[in-house]
Amino acid sequence: MNLKELATKLGLSPTTVSRALNGYPEVNEETRTRVVAAAQRYNYAPNTRAIRLATGRALAVGHVLPLATRHEIVNPIFADFIAGAGETYSRQGYDMLLSVVNDEDESRTYRQLKSRGSVDGVIVHAPRMNDPRIAMLAEIGLPFVVHGRATGTTTPYSWLDVNNRRAFLRATEFLLDLGHRRIGFVNGLEFMDFAIRRRNGYLEALAARHIPPDATLMFSDEMTENAGYAAAQRMLALPDRPTAFLASSMISGMGVRRAVESAGLVLGRDISIIIHDDDLSYLPNGKEVPIFTATRSSVREAGRLTAEMLIDLINDTDPTPRERLLEADLIIGQSTGPVQKVS
Amino acid sequence: MNLKELATKLGLSPTTVSRALNGYPEVNEETRTRVVAAAQRYNYAPNTRAIRLATGRALAVGHVLPLATRHEIVNPIFADFIAGAGETYSRQGYDMLLSVVNDEDESRTYRQLKSRGSVDGVIVHAPRMNDPRIAMLAEIGLPFVVHGRATGTTTPYSWLDVNNRRAFLRATEFLLDLGHRRIGFVNGLEFMDFAIRRRNGYLEALAARHIPPDATLMFSDEMTENAGYAAAQRMLALPDRPTAFLASSMISGMGVRRAVESAGLVLGRDISIIIHDDDLSYLPNGKEVPIFTATRSSVREAGRLTAEMLIDLINDTDPTPRERLLEADLIIGQSTGPVQKVS
DNA sequence: AATCACTTCCAAACCGCTTTGGATGCCAGA
């Protein structure tokens, strides 16, 4: 059932039927209800392919999921972010187009999305320092919003980010206020922008209390359980071992916890841990009472908001970049406590 | 730059240019190379919207990500599956369309994907027992492949699944061969089809050795770390505690391990654990040597293969359902060992 | 020389919708 058929069935022109269904004013209210009823009755749904061609709009947003060809990591926060963004798209009648590409094909993919007219805009994931994608997208004129930021980028661009620096600053201060002086920092890979900012927050908090950073207490790697375990184990073996840890994710935090417990230490008493909690639904941080003290910021919510920003950007004639900085919550769980006196 | 412009620039008709680019035989080889060169030079890419309208094909595959409205779980294997499927789509020139919908809107979403012509087919995720989606999709005539199976479904349908029953049968036998007799089973939610099959495998192995199942050793819940921990802790507190565990995922297995270790027991010596490893890239089971003994089956590979099946189904005129059962590997790690003699 | 089969190209219809630029009829106001 298409527009033309429906029109003839109603004894109207396709023009009028189209206008009736799309809420244009130049159509009698009575005919409009008739048309709407008939559309319902005949189960008519306009062909999106035709709409897209006629309007010149894709009514779709692209997400490019880059797969680092070397270590082939699929970002664990991706699913939750996508779920949030998807909620926005459903609500606004947009489609979400997902492209999975190797790093080296990423630039070509963006250009194709633009030149083939597959999408009206894209969301850029996992920005790095001096990320080349930003200048490229600005150049080809494809609207985009970055989830995160890219230190070192000079061209203005739209982004939504969590205040990672401030979150880790506060977490570090919290530990310092509990009397901890040696704080192990288990960070993610530091070519990622968020990891750099987190380190800066950590260092800033130490500096404010005139505590010199100790390279042996700073670690950076993939955020896996094993990596967290290995890092914490190494630090715990130091002669002057840390009394607290800061971990960049739930998963690496679980590794740190394992190292702590297998060293015969009790979490929250002998050793404190603060993690960053992306509030992933399959990695809940306890039910009512949080297990880990954490800086929390929902990635799913970030997905919702980033998608909204992009759609605004697409529909607004004003292309001024939009920026939004979310603050993480600091939630107190059972994994932190005052430093133990050395006996 | 569009077809018509390119054609005038070349002094040819749009027909010929289109044919030249699409490899039709009725065009001189010399002109074809000229056309291809010009397309390259002017950076011409055909407008997908127009192609889709003209051909009546969407050149896209839909993935509907249902969000259980109550517990709002985003499946952790989703990202890896999508990454695998995406590889296939890129290779075959298909787009991937992702819809995130509430459970109750799912049926409507499929119907819309069909009637609006947004996709040529869909992949069905996370099938349950007697899943109603299968009959519905068959009825509306939208090609689909199920990732997993749906026990109780009578209409034939295409699917790709891991042999979950056999995997857990083998895992249980492996533990039995090591002398274990009391094996705790930490399963996923048992309205999910894969969880039912896993339980069947477990029970079958026990039955083959004439070991009666013990309800206190069987647990079913979300596959989170905390749930795994809680289940294992409870079982370990039993007067006749288990000497081995079977866990349905890496994450719940980590919870089981924590319970074991915090009970002061040594993994692989006092207690054995076998998990099911979906080979998610952000949850690696060790590097060279696997940490956990596991039944392993790559979800990413499953994504690749499922997508291939669907594209075959779409392009083949023969609509006979295709079926494919993958076998999981049993890989031996450090988490299993012979049962300890009760001293 | 006429016929035929190929090769190579093109004009035009078509996919299903939106949107522009009227056309028609009716009523109020001059």
Add this chain to the structure above:
DNA sequence: TCTGGCATCCAAAGCGGTTTGGAAGTGATT
């Protein structure tokens, strides 16, 4: 009675490709 404005509808031209049904030219065959 005529004019202008308004409400309501429609024909037709698009969007940018694909595809059908020739047409023109060439060379071989009769």
